[in-house]
Amino acid sequence: MTVNFTDIERAHQRISHLITKTPLLNSPRLDAIAGRRLWLKAEPLQVTGSFKFRGACSAISALSSEALRRGVIAYSSGNHAQGIALAAKLFKTRATIVMPHDAPANKVANTRAYGAVVVHYERGVESREDIGADLARRHGLSLVKPYDDPAVIAGQGSVGLELSEQIAERELSVSAILCCCGGGGLSAGIATAMAATNPGVTLYTAEPEGFEDTARSLSLGERVANETEQGSICDAIVTPIPGEITFPILKALAGGGFAVSDDQTLRAMRYAFDTLKLVIEPGGAVALAAALFADNLPSSDDLVVIVSGGNVDEAMFAKALTIS
Amino acid sequence: MTVNFTDIERAHQRISHLITKTPLLNSPRLDAIAGRRLWLKAEPLQVTGSFKFRGACSAISALSSEALRRGVIAYSSGNHAQGIALAAKLFKTRATIVMPHDAPANKVANTRAYGAVVVHYERGVESREDIGADLARRHGLSLVKPYDDPAVIAGQGSVGLELSEQIAERELSVSAILCCCGGGGLSAGIATAMAATNPGVTLYTAEPEGFEDTARSLSLGERVANETEQGSICDAIVTPIPGEITFPILKALAGGGFAVSDDQTLRAMRYAFDTLKLVIEPGGAVALAAALFADNLPSSDDLVVIVSGGNVDEAMFAKALTIS
Numbered sequence: 034m035t036v037n038f039t040d041i042e043r044a045h046q047r048i049s050h051l052i053t054k055t056p057l058l059n060s061p062r063l064d065a066i067a068g069r070r071l072w073l074k075a076e077p078l079q080v081t082g083s084f085k086f087r088g089a090c091s092a093i094s095a096l097s098s099e100a101l102r103r104g105v106i107a108y109s110s111g112n113h114a115q116g117i118a119l120a121a122k123l124f125k126t127r128a129t130i131v132m133p134h135d136a137p138a139n140k141v142a143n144t145r146a147y148g149a150v151v152v153h154y155e156r157g158v159e160s161r162e163d164i165g166a167d168l169a170r171r172h173g174l175s176l177v178k179p180y181d182d183p184a185v186i187a188g189q190g191s192v193g194l195e196l197s198e199q200i201a202e203r204e205l206s207v208s209a210i211l212c213c214c215g216g217g218g219l220s221a222g223i224a225t226a227m228a229a230t231n232p233g234v235t236l237y238t239a240e241p242e243g244f245e246d247t248a249r250s251l252s253l254g255e256r257v258a259n260e261t262e263q264g265s266i267c268d269a270i271v272t273p274i275p276g277e278i279t280f281p282i283l284k285a286l287a288g289g290g291f292a293v294s295d296d297q298t299l300r301a302m303r304y305a306f307d308t309l310k311l312v313i314e315p316g317g318a319v320a321l322a323a324a325l326f327a328d329n330l331p332s333s334d335d336l337v338v339i340v341s342g343g344n345v346d347e348a349m350f351a352k353a354l355t356i357s
Numbered sequence: 358m359t360v361n362f363t364d365i366e367r368a369h370q371r372i373s374h375l376i377t378k379t380p381l382l383n384s385p386r387l388d389a390i391a392g393r394r395l396w397l398k399a400e401p402l403q404v405t406g407s408f409k410f411r412g413a414c415s416a417i418s419a420l421s422s423e424a425l426r427r428g429v430i431a432y433s434s435g436n437h438a439q440g441i442a443l444a445a446k447l448f449k450t451r452a453t454i455v456m457p458h459d460a461p462a463n464k465v466a467n468t469r470a471y472g473a474v475v476v477h478y479e480r481g482v483e484s485r486e487d488i489g490a491d492l493a494r495r496h497g498l499s500l501v502k503p504y505d506d507p508a509v510i511a512g513q514g515s516v517g518l519e520l521s522e523q524i525a526e527r528e529l530s531v532s533a534i535l536c537c538c539g540g541g542g543l544s545a546g547i548a549t550a551m552a553a554t555n556p557g558v559t560l561y562t563a564e565p566e567g568f569e570d571t572a573r574s575l576s577l578g579e580r581v582a583n584e585t586e587q588g589s590i591c592d593a594i595v596t597p598i599p600g601e602i603t604f605p606i607l608k609a610l611a612g613g614g615f616a617v618s619d620d621q622t623l624r625a626m627r628y629a630f631d632t633l634k635l636v637i638e639p640g641g642a643v644a645l646a647a648a649l650f651a652d653n654l655p656s657s658d659d660l661v662v663i664v665s666g667g668n669v670d671e672a673m674f675a676k677a678l679t680i681s
Binding site: 077146147313343354355 | 471
């Protein structure tokens with residue numbers, strides 16, 4: 034199973050009336066800080082506050098009416114949950130969401146506010162995959178995986194379609210994209226779209242230090258797992274191991290991966306507040322942190338940075354605002 | 358002197374390659390809080406963090422090469438200052454900015470970062486108009502007023518051109534717009550654009566309580582002044598009296614004005630953080646506060662809210678994040 038450019042175009046046709054075409058933002062002051070020209074694809078402005086709404090709408094819009102009648106199930110630390118919950122509501126089906134016990138309170142509350150039923154599990158002890166598969170089997174629900182699902186990857190690839198339009202409109206000279214990476218659905222979708230529309234552009238992943246399973250897997254040429262899933266502020270993008278479907282795509286197309294510290298991530302959030310007026314959650318800010326602070330960045334006259342989500346609670350954001 | 362639709366179209370032609378076409382954002386969760394469907398025109402995402410960059414580019418792009426050689430001068434509490442400073446840099450001219458002594462530190466620092474020279478005055482004691490006119494005379498500088506300047510109003514009107522496109526694209530049913538209002542340049546520009554493109558749409562102004570000179574002037578049919586310019590958290594939109602050019606436009610086209618409390622404004626900022634992932638400054642949030650909390654709002658299936666700027670410092674934003 035893989036995803037090709039036609040899948041992305043078809044997904045985009047199914048979802049374009051539901052999603053926000055997010056802006057590609059530039060700030061002269063941020064460029065001065067970065068020492069290079071940055072263009073930020075602002076997915077916090079996507080409906081439900083992250084790119085996940087794209088994949089959720091793509092997957093649910095592809096279901097049969099019989100499947101929609103029975104309902105969908107998903108497991109998620111929060112952003113996929115919110116995307117699925119709202120997409121399910123829009124397509125008039127019911128959503129059950131399996132969330133870790135330590136998911137941020139605002140993500141749990143928002144998921145419920147969109148009308149979904151939330152079931153908790155203990156991260157690091159129980160397997161959300163097993164819980165999800167079991168509930169799906171018992172109740173006849175369609176499982177929409179957060180990244181290892183071709184329809185989800187195709188939906189995330191709509192970011193790449195928008196990007197190729199925006200790069201052309203602004204006549205940008207782009208040879209590299211930095212993308213926040215958890216399971217790899219967004220990165221794989223964008224890389225696939227770029228390979229078809231802008232073959233001179235290479236995607237690089239960004240992850241939190243200590244949880245850079247994708248960077249290590251790309252470096253080794255095979256999937257390796259993180260040692261733990263606990264202890265990161267970047268809850269949105271901590272996953273056990275690169276996806277079975279996403280990793281072969283990234284192995285073929287991605288240029289490599291970067292890892293950033295929590296301190297760098299919080300500083301990137303503060304810079305985005307100050308210069309872009311954009312609220313970014315930690316997991317959504319790692320690519321910007323890499324653009325600002327990583328060594329050995331790829332050369333690109335215009336460097337595109339995917340800012341993937343903004344679902345951060347007040348306490349964590351206040352922490353970012355006071356970092357020096 | 359007034360501004361017509363052709364002036365706005367010409368200004369848009371001069372500046373469209375420099376400005377960001379800001380998105381029109383919707384959030385189902387914010388709609389649930391408001392009890393109505395809201396569409397937020399997100400000018401914090403404009404270059405320099407507010408709509409003021411539009412008017413600044415419009416005015417400076419209309420100057421002669423001789424005027425550009427001598428330089429420009431402006432007075433501003435901060436947002437016009439930043440817009441003029443960057444626009445001057447882009448058009449390769451020098452900017453001198455007269456700012457109040459109590460302007461937010463981040464606005465002063467950013468104005469200097471864009472390359473402008475900052476001159477301070479004491480708000481409420483000295484007249485920034487006199488200081489600006491005097492410096493302009495002595496050094497042959499072109500004064501770009503913050504709102505009572507046809508080229509500035511025409512530039513702000515580009516928000517209205519974008520809105521009419523976005524309303525058509527999304528097939529919205531809009532009969533009212535709420536707009537943050539200081540001197541009235543943005544409101545007058547948008548109202549003029551709407552009168553030409555969407556004559557069924559009426560603009561209403563929003564201001565801080567105690568500083569609602571425009572609401573009172575519209576109600577009385579003549580320009581009346583605020584009793585004081587000091588004591589508001591909405592520094593960006595506290596002006597002494599509606600403009601000589603802007604007020605006749607608003608008197609002819611606007612439906613009236615709303616006033617909101619500081620507490621309502623801070624709550625609107627927190628809701629925007631949570632649901633839109635957008636950083637809004639107090640003065641830029643009064644129209645959203647009116648949409649959420651004011652009585653007797655105009656009926657509109659889709660209510661458009663102009664969010665005018667996001668240049669808020671960390672301390673004020675942290676205050677908004679902790680308001681209950």
